[in-house]
Amino acid sequence: MKKLICALLAVAMLFSLAACGTSSGDDSADALKVGFIFLHDEQSTYDKNFMDAAKAACEAMNVEYAQKTQIPESKDCYDAAVELIEVDGCDIIFADSFGHESFLIDAAKKYPDVEFCHATGTQAHTAGLDNFHNAFASIYEGRYLAGVAAGMKLNEMIQAGDITEDEAKMGYVGAFTFAEVMSGYTSFYLGAKSVCPSVTMDVKFTGSWYDEQKEKEAAQALISGGCVLISQHADSMGAPTACETAGVPNVSYNGSTVAACPNTFIVSSRIDWTPYFKYMIECVQNDKAIDTDWTGTIETGSVVLTDVNEKAAAEGTAEKIEEVKAKLLDGSINVFDVKNFTVTVTDELNASAVVDADGHLTSYKADVDTDEAFAKDTEVVEDGVFYESKHRSAPYFDVEIDGITLLDRNYG
Amino acid sequence: MNNTEKKVHEPVFHVVKRDDMPLWKAWLIRMATIVVSFFIVGFLSIAVTGQSFAGTYETMFSGVFGRLFEGHTTMLWKYLQEIVILLSLALALTPAFKMKFWNCGAEGQALMGGLASIICMIELGDKLPYGALLAVIAITSILAGAIWGVIPAIFKALFNTNETLFTLMMNYIATQIIAYYVYIKGGGSNVINPVSAGNFPSVAGNDYFVNIAIVTVITVVMYIYLKYSKQGYEISVVGESQNTARYVGINVKKVIIRTMIISGALCGITGMLLVAGKDHSININSVGGQGFTAILMSWLGQFNPFIMVVMTAIVVFLRIGVAKVVDTALLNSSFSEIMVGVVILMLVGCEFFIHYSIKFKHKKEAGV
Numbered sequence: 001m002k003k004l005i006c007a008l009l010a011v012a013m014l015f016s017l018a019a020c021g022t023s024s025g026d027d028s029a030d031a032l033k034v035g036f037i038f039l040h041d042e043q044s045t046y047d048k049n050f051m052d053a054a055k056a057a058c059e060a061m062n063v064e065y066a067q068k069t070q071i072p073e074s075k076d077c078y079d080a081a082v083e084l085i086e087v088d089g090c091d092i093i094f095a096d097s098f099g100h101e102s103f104l105i106d107a108a109k110k111y112p113d114v115e116f117c118h119a120t121g122t123q124a125h126t127a128g129l130d131n132f133h134n135a136f137a138s139i140y141e142g143r144y145l146a147g148v149a150a151g152m153k154l155n156e157m158i159q160a161g162d163i164t165e166d167e168a169k170m171g172y173v174g175a176f177t178f179a180e181v182m183s184g185y186t187s188f189y190l191g192a193k194s195v196c197p198s199v200t201m202d203v204k205f206t207g208s209w210y211d212e213q214k215e216k217e218a219a220q221a222l223i224s225g226g227c228v229l230i231s232q233h234a235d236s237m238g239a240p241t242a243c244e245t246a247g248v249p250n251v252s253y254n255g256s257t258v259a260a261c262p263n264t265f266i267v268s269s270r271i272d273w274t275p276y277f278k279y280m281i282e283c284v285q286n287d288k289a290i291d292t293d294w295t296g297t298i299e300t301g302s303v304v305l306t307d308v309n310e311k312a313a314a315e316g317t318a319e320k321i322e323e324v325k326a327k328l329l330d331g332s333i334n335v336f337d338v339k340n341f342t343v344t345v346t347d348e349l350n351a352s353a354v355v356d357a358d359g360h361l362t363s364y365k366a367d368v369d370t371d372e373a374f375a376k377d378t379e380v381v382e383d384g385v386f387y388e389s390k391h392r393s394a395p396y397f398d399v400e401i402d403g404i405t406l407l408d409r410n411y412g
Numbered sequence: 413m414n415n416t417e418k419k420v421h422e423p424v425f426h427v428v429k430r431d432d433m434p435l436w437k438a439w440l441i442r443m444a445t446i447v448v449s450f451f452i453v454g455f456l457s458i459a460v461t462g463q464s465f466a467g468t469y470e471t472m473f474s475g476v477f478g479r480l481f482e483g484h485t486t487m488l489w490k491y492l493q494e495i496v497i498l499l500s501l502a503l504a505l506t507p508a509f510k511m512k513f514w515n516c517g518a519e520g521q522a523l524m525g526g527l528a529s530i531i532c533m534i535e536l537g538d539k540l541p542y543g544a545l546l547a548v549i550a551i552t553s554i555l556a557g558a559i560w561g562v563i564p565a566i567f568k569a570l571f572n573t574n575e576t577l578f579t580l581m582m583n584y585i586a587t588q589i590i591a592y593y594v595y596i597k598g599g600g601s602n603v604i605n606p607v608s609a610g611n612f613p614s615v616a617g618n619d620y621f622v623n624i625a626i627v628t629v630i631t632v633v634m635y636i637y638l639k640y641s642k643q644g645y646e647i648s649v650v651g652e653s654q655n656t657a658r659y660v661g662i663n664v665k666k667v668i669i670r671t672m673i674i675s676g677a678l679c680g681i682t683g684m685l686l687v688a689g690k691d692h693s694i695n696i697n698s699v700g701g702q703g704f705t706a707i708l709m710s711w712l713g714q715f716n717p718f719i720m721v722v723m724t725a726i727v728v729f730l731r732i733g734v735a736k737v738v739d740t741a742l743l744n745s746s747f748s749e750i751m752v753g754v755v756i757l758m759l760v761g762c763e764f765f766i767h768y769s770i771k772f773k774h775k776k777e778a779g780v
Contacts (some may be wrong), residue, residue: 041745089479099603
C-alpha cells in the first residue's frame with residue numbers, strides 16, 4: 001500500500017515537472033519591466049520604504065515589475081541582477097543598499113542595454129558608465145524641518161518652566177559615524193537651533209542600521225544624561241519606544257511611529273522613492289538618459305514629513321513647518337549656511353576645514369570621489385554655503401560642528 | 413493477582429531500536445519522504461499564494477533553473493555554486509562529526525579562510541604573479557581555517573573542554589575580526605569594494621566553474637579518505653568509543669587534533685571559494701549561516717559524501733525555489749525559511765522511523 005502511494009505521488013510529481021517544461025516564462029519583448037533588488041524584506045523599515053514606493057510607482061506607471069528580497073551585499077547581488085534580466089526580462093534594475101553598488105556596476109558592464117539605478121551609492125559619477133546611475137534625496141532638508149518642530153517643543157518646555165534655556169539639550173541615536181548620518185543629525189540640530197538658539201545635542205552611535213536593543217539602550221542613556229528630546233537615524237522602533245516609556249518627546253524617521261508612541265511622537269521625516277522610480281521609468285520609456293546623480297528634493301516630492309502629532313508637538317508647529325518649507329523652496333534659507341554654525345578646527349578634528357575668525361567655514365574639502373585612501377578631494381563651500389548633495393547625490397557633510405557632542409563613535 | 417498486575421503503570425508506547433530494516437526499504441522511505449515533503453511545500457505555497465499547483469512548481473523551477481530549456485545555463489551554474497558551498501562545509505564537518513567531535517565552528521573557520529584570502533588579494537595583489545598569488549591564497553586560507561579549527565581541538569585533547577561551546581565562541585571572535593578588518597579597509601562606508609586581483613579564473617565564461625570543480629574533487633577524496641584510509645578508520649573507532657580506541661593503541665589526542673586540522677582546513681577552503689571564487693570581497697555575512705545548515709547536511713547525509721550531494725541539492729533547490737515563490741507572490745521571506753525547515757524536519761523525522769520503531773501498549777497486550 002505504502003509503495004503504491006509512493007508511486008502515485010512520484011507520477012504526480014513528474015506531471016507537474018512536465019508542466020514546467022512546456023510553458024515558457026517568456027515576457028513580450030515590448031513591455032517594460034523593472035527589477036528591484038532589496039537587502040532585506042518588508043520587516044525592515046528601510047526596505048519597506050523602497051518596496052512600498054516600487055509598488056506605487058509601477059502601478060501608477062502601469063509597468064510590470066519583479067523583485068528579489070534578502071539579497072546580501074555580495075556577488076549574490078550580481079547574480080540577482082543577471083536573473084532579473086535573463087529570466088524575468090527586466091529592462092531596469094534597481095538596488096537599494098549601499099554595499100550592492102560594486103556588484104551592480106559589474107552587472108552594468110555586462111549588460112550595456114539595461115539601465116541600472118542604485119540608491120545611496122557614490123560611484124556613478126566616476127564609474128564612466130552610461131547605464132549606471134546613483135540616486136538619493138536631500139533628506140537633510142526634511143531633517144531640518146523636523147528639527148524646527150523639535151526646537152519649538154524645546155521653546156514650549158522653556159516657557160512652561162520645565163527646563164531652563166541651558167538645559168535645552170537634545171539626544172540623537174545614530175547608526176554609524178559617517179556622512180549619511182552626520183549630515184542628518186547636523187541638519188536636524190540646525191533646524192532646532194534656528195528657533196531655539198541655546199540648544200545643544202549629544203549623539204550616540206549603535207554601529208548597526210537595525211538593532212532594537214542597542215537603539216533603545218542608547219536612547220535611555222541619552223535621556224538619563226539629561227536629554228529632554230530624542231531623535232534617531234536607525235531603522236528599528238528602539239528609540240521611539242524608549243521615549244514613549246520615559247515620556248520624552250521623539251522626532252522620528254522613516255515614517256510615523258504615532259501608533260506605538262501616541263504621547264511622545266512629534267513628527268517624522270522620510271524619503272519617498274516613488275518620484276525617482278517614476279522618473280527612471282519615464283526616462284526609459286521615452287528613451288531619455290537617466291541622470292548620473294539624481295537628488296530628490298522637497299519639490300520633487302521625495303523629501304516628505306508626516307502629519308504633526310498635535311498631542312505631543314508645540315502649538316503652531318505645523319504652520320511653522322510650512323513657513324520654513326516655503327523658505328527652503330524659494331531658496332531664502334540654506335540648511336548648511338555657514339553663518340548658522342561654527343566649527344572648531346584641530347589636527348584631529350575637521351582637519352580639512354578652513355574657518356574665519358568667528359569660526360564660520362570658509363572652505364571645506366569633502367570626500368566626494370570614492371577611492372581607497374578616502375582622500376578629501378572636492379571643495380564644497382561656495383558663496384557662504386556648504387552645498388550638500390551637489391557634487392553627487394549621496395551626502396558628504398561630515399563636519400563636526402560646535403554645539404553637538406559625540407559621546408562615542410562607531411564605524412561598524 | 414490479576415488485578416494488581418493490571419495496575420502496574422505501562423507507557424502507552426515505547427520506542428525500540430531496530431537494525432533489521434533492509435537498505436532498499438530505508439531508501440524507499442527516504443525517497444517517499446522527500447516526495448511528500450515537496451508536496452507539502454507545494455500545498456502550503458498554494459494555500460498562501462493562491463496559485464495553481466503546476467504554477468507553483470513552475471515558479472520554483474524557474475527560480476532554480478531559469479530558462480534552462482531555452483539554453484540559458486546561468487541559473488543552473490548559480491544553483492551548482494550554491495550547492496557546492498553548502499556541500500563543502502558539510503564535507504568539512506563530516507570527519508569531525510564522525511569522530512563525535514561537535515564542530516559548530518564551520519562559520520568562523522570559513523570566515524577566517526576568507527579573511528586570509530582577501531588579505532592576500534589586497535596586500536599581495538600587485539606584488540605577485542597571478543599563479544603564485546593563487547597558491548599563496550590557497551595556502552594561507554587553508555592554514556587560517558586549520559588554525560581556527562585546531563585551537564578548540566587542542567583544548568579538547570589536553571583539557572577535555574566542551575568543543576561545542578568552544579567552536580561556537582570562536583565563531584563570534586571570527587565575526588568580530590572580520591568586522592574590524594572591514595572597518596579598516598572599508599573606511600567610513602563599511603564596505604570593501606571587490607578586489608580585482610587573485611580572482612579565480614572563469615572557465616568558458618563561467619565564474620563558478622573552478623569552485624564546482626574543486627568541491628567535486630574534495631567530495632571524492634573525502635569519500636575515499638573516510639571509507640578506505642587508515643586515518644578514516646581511526647576516526648570511526650574514536651567516534652564509536654574512545655576507550656576502545658585507546659585499547660587498540662590509537663593515540664586519541666593525535667586523532668582529534670589531526671581531524672580538526674582537516675575539518676578546519678576544508679572550512680578555510682570554503683572561505684577561499686567564497687572570497688576568491690565568488691564575492692572578491694568580505695563582510696560578516698559572507699558565509700551567511702551556512703556553517704550551521706551544513707551540520708544538518710552532514711547528519712542527513714549520514715556522513716556519506718555522496719548522499720550529502722543529494723541532500724544539499726534538495727535543500728538548496730528548496731531554498732532558491734521557494735524564495736522565488738516568495739518574490740513572485742510578494743510574500744514575507746520568512747516563508748522560504750519555514751518551508752526549508754519543514755522539509756529538514758521531515759527528513760530528520762524519517763531517519764527516526766528508519767532507525768527506531770514504536771511499539772504500542774495494545775499490540776503488546778494482544779501478543780500476550
